[in-house]
Amino acid sequence: MKNGKFATEIDFIYSMKVNFGFLKKLFIVLFVLLGVLAASKLDELQFSFDFSQFFPEEDPDLAFYDKYVEEFGTDDNFLLIAVKNKPDVLQQDFLKSFQAFSEESKTFEYVLESSSLTSLSYPLKTSFGYTTLPIIHIDDPSQYQKDWNKIEEDSLFINVLVDEKRTSLVLALQTEDNLDYKQSELLLNSIRTSLKEHNLPDYHILGRAFFYEAIVEMQKSEVLTTTIVASILVFIILLLVYRSMPVVLISVFSIAMSLLLFMGLLGWLGKELNAMAAFYPVLMLIVGTSDVIHLTDSYIRKLQTGIPRYKAIKSSLREVGMTTLLTSITTAVGFVTLLSSRLVSIQEFGINAAIGVLVAYITVIFLTGSLLVSIPEKSLIGRKSISENWVKYLLKLNTFTKNNPKSIIFGTAVFTTLCVVGIYMVQTNQELKNTLPAESKIAKDFDYFQSNFSGFRPLEIAVMSTEGNKVTDFKVAQEIEKLLTYLKTFKSIGNVQSANLPYKIFNKANNLNSAAYFTLPSDEKTFLKYQKDARKFGRKQLAKFINADESIARINGRLQDIGTDKLKVVYSDIDNFTKTQLDTSLVAIKVTGKSILLDKNSEYIRSSLLEGLLYGLLLIGVIMAFVFRDIKIFLISLVPNVLPILFAGGMLGFLGIPLEASLSVVFAIVFGIAVDDTIHFLGKYKLGISQGLDKEAALEKTFAQTGRALVITTIILFFGFMVMLFSIHQPSVTIGLIISVTLVTALILDLLLLPVLLRKLI
Numbered sequence: 001m002k003n004g005k006f007a008t009e010i011d012f013i014y015s016m017k018v019n020f021g022f023l024k025k026l027f028i029v030l031f032v033l034l035g036v037l038a039a040s041k042l043d044e045l046q047f048s049f050d051f052s053q054f055f056p057e058e059d060p061d062l063a064f065y066d067k068y069v070e071e072f073g074t075d076d077n078f079l080l081i082a083v084k085n086k087p088d089v090l091q092q093d094f095l096k097s098f099q100a101f102s103e104e105s106k107t108f109e110y111v112l113e114s115s116s117l118t119s120l121s122y123p124l125k126t127s128f129g130y131t132t133l134p135i136i137h138i139d140d141p142s143q144y145q146k147d148w149n150k151i152e153e154d155s156l157f158i159n160v161l162v163d164e165k166r167t168s169l170v171l172a173l174q175t176e177d178n179l180d181y182k183q184s185e186l187l188l189n190s191i192r193t194s195l196k197e198h199n200l201p202d203y204h205i206l207g208r209a210f211f212y213e214a215i216v217e218m219q220k221s222e223v224l225t226t227t228i229v230a231s232i233l234v235f236i237i238l239l240l241v242y243r244s245m246p247v248v249l250i251s252v253f254s255i256a257m258s259l260l261l262f263m264g265l266l267g268w269l270g271k272e273l274n275a276m277a278a279f280y281p282v283l284m285l286i287v288g289t290s291d292v293i294h295l296t297d298s299y300i301r302k303l304q305t306g307i308p309r310y311k312a313i314k315s316s317l318r319e320v321g322m323t324t325l326l327t328s329i330t331t332a333v334g335f336v337t338l339l340s341s342r343l344v345s346i347q348e349f350g351i352n353a354a355i356g357v358l359v360a361y362i363t364v365i366f367l368t369g370s371l372l373v374s375i376p377e378k379s380l381i382g383r384k385s386i387s388e389n390w391v392k393y394l395l396k397l398n399t400f401t402k403n404n405p406k407s408i409i410f411g412t413a414v415f416t417t418l419c420v421v422g423i424y425m426v427q428t429n430q431e432l433k434n435t436l437p438a439e440s441k442i443a444k445d446f447d448y449f450q451s452n453f454s455g456f457r458p459l460e461i462a463v464m465s466t467e468g469n470k471v472t473d474f475k476v477a478q479e480i481e482k483l484l485t486y487l488k489t490f491k492s493i494g495n496v497q498s499a500n501l502p503y504k505i506f507n508k509a510n511n512l513n514s515a516a517y518f519t520l521p522s523d524e525k526t527f528l529k530y531q532k533d534a535r536k537f538g539r540k541q542l543a544k545f546i547n548a549d550e551s552i553a554r555i556n557g558r559l560q561d562i563g564t565d566k567l568k569v570v571y572s573d574i575d576n577f578t579k580t581q582l583d584t585s586l587v588a589i590k591v592t593g594k595s596i597l598l599d600k601n602s603e604y605i606r607s608s609l610l611e612g613l614l615y616g617l618l619l620i621g622v623i624m625a626f627v628f629r630d631i632k633i634f635l636i637s638l639v640p641n642v643l644p645i646l647f648a649g650g651m652l653g654f655l656g657i658p659l660e661a662s663l664s665v666v667f668a669i670v671f672g673i674a675v676d677d678t679i680h681f682l683g684k685y686k687l688g689i690s691q692g693l694d695k696e697a698a699l700e701k702t703f704a705q706t707g708r709a710l711v712i713t714t715i716i717l718f719f720g721f722m723v724m725l726f727s728i729h730q731p732s733v734t735i736g737l738i739i740s741v742t743l744v745t746a747l748i749l750d751l752l753l754l755p756v757l758l759r760k761l762i
Contacts, residue, residue, distance in 0.1 A: 285720060637675075645671055
């Protein structure tokens with residue numbers, strides 16, 4: 001390791017004071033220029049949110065849905081605006097204002113269709129043909145109660161366009177597919193302006209555009225908040241540790257520069273920042289701080305022994321630089337394991353985080369090293385930042401591990417058993433509402449629609465004809481009706497519509513608008529008659545549910561957010577019903593849509609986690625085996641790095657936290673960072689052995705010289721991730737808490753278990 005290529009390059013760079021004097025200025029100027037360039041790219045950073053980011057790649061259900069979308073469009077191209085009124089909505093002034101708002105909404109950009117009780121009407125067949133009746137006679141208050149009785153009798157619009165307590169009316173907008181952030185913002189601004197102009201202040205919004213706007217705003221706020229809070233935290237901790245303002249300023253400047261360069265690089269590469277972006281500032285700050293502390297600690301320690309600053313930095317870079325490079329690579333490998341995930345958003349996070357770790361390393365080695373040697377020795381040594389108390393307590397800890405090996409091994413065995421038990425308790429019943437910003441407008445609106453309407457999750461069911469049949473055939477329509485009747489038995493499903501809807505409407509219209517006739521015609525002759533009317537008068541409505549060659553029909557509805565595990569039961573029950581109760585010689589049924597694709601994440605998270613971590617262990621194992629060239633040390637190193645991962649999984653189980661997509665990053669972060677302490681500890685131990693020290697002397701030196709840096713970096717890591725407790729995003733809070741506690745556990749295992757294993761097995 002000492003005679004490696006890296007050490008040779010360090011020798012070349014730092015061999016002469018004159019050369020280094022020039023190089024340190026060059027590096028400082030170079031990084032300042034790069035920082036200015038990076039700052040100019042920050043405005044190119046793009047924030048995005050799309051549920052498709054969480055779809056599992058290479059999944060057959062996703063392939064089917066993509067084809068389904070080509071036929072019918074996306075299933076989340078809707079926006080619902082529930083406008084409340086006290087004591088109820090059947091007040092003439094309110095109805096007129098709502099009607100004006102509803103009519104104006106048809107002119108909004110990106111709106112394809114607008115529906116509400118004030119704009120829709122009942123068709124009625126007369127001797128002169130079809131006419132229409134208003135659902136609500138807005139200009140005649142005397143008929144309001146009669147109108148409401150009719151609405152209740154039909155039940156078609158209850159909890160869809162009006163809640164059952166009649167306290168709010170809903171305007172349902174169909175928008176263009178896949179609106180981006182700017183388009184969503186423009187549409188929402190038009191809606192809010194119109195609501196204000198028509199004096200409708202009490203409202204709730206739900207839909208893809210609203211989610212897009214709210215989540216992107218949360219992402220921007222989270223990135224800014226975590227950057228500020230984490231920066232302040234790092235500054236305070238470094239000041240308490242070193243008690244030297246020059247050292248702290250150098251450290252903070254280097255860390256801030258690495259963050260700036262990383263974010264600027266993402267902007268230059270045109271990367272879109274998703275919901276995981278809030279972790280980037282924390283990761284960069286704490287990973288950069290860890291590198292800075294190891295380098296600075298080593299450099300100051302050598303200055304205190306009387307070594308001149310140029311030789312001190314050369315020795316520190318030779319001693320710490322290679323180890324820090326190794327830890328940076330292993331941390332990056334930990335993030336790269338996320339490529340095993342089938343979710344694009346998680347893959348992108350893994351790649352970006354790995355790049356960030358390497359940017360932090362390069363910045364610390366070249367910029368921090370150059371800045372450190374620019375400060376007079378007295379400014380560093382005079383502060384006595386390396387306290388003798390640290391050495392005393394760490395050596396006591398070493399003695400404890402020497403005197404109590406059996407207790408430590410027994411405790412480790414008990415700890416491992418509890419972790420395994422916790423892992424078996426992990427659940428995947430994730431609810432969408434738990435991923436929304438706490439106490440935010442979108443969370444309150446989501447709860448309102450959950451409580452008063454049919455929910456938010458879209459339900460899509462594809463009905464495919466078989467054996468030359470068409471979905472417009474009467475026999476197929478009867479099979480669809482059987483399925484619709486079954487779907488009504490689920491409390492979690494509402495607002496179900498299908499290709500049979502136009503036939504039911506015309507059947508009702510031909511029977512004096514009686515709710516008793518809102519059914520599928522019982523004979524084929526009548527069915528074909530209404531089908532002809534539907535194709536003549538309701539062609540646009542029919543096209544929403546039947547594709548061009550009449551081979552696929554669509555059933556859509558809304559699902560309550562009851563949790564992924566419970567929804568899987570719903571999907572399974574529907575599948576079983578269609579296979580056992582429907583005529584499969586006529587139709588084939590498949591549940592599809594974005595909701596089921598999101599729910600499939602949990603099926604892949606566990607397998608992809610195990611696969612990724614195994615690959616990571618293999619890669620890091622190869623690296624460590626190559627560096628330490630000792631199979632026993634390699635095997636010993638695995639134990640304190642696997643256990644923190646088990647602990648993180650056990651915490652999820654014991655705390656009852658569902659395993660969902662964003663939580664998968666916990667294991668990559670823990671794995672990538674926890675291994676750093678092990679490498680630093682074993683690297684120092686191996687160096688002591690190579691210098692002729694016996695086992696006990698090498699362990700004492702390791703505790704005295706490396707133990708302090710490990711404790712300090714873990715403290716910073718702990719509080720750095722605890723910054724996520726300030727997040728309004730519940731998954732971020734959970735991730736921050738679990739990682740913080742787990743990394744402390746990893747440090748304890750390194751300081752207690754590693755010495756015991758080294759004594760026992762080597």
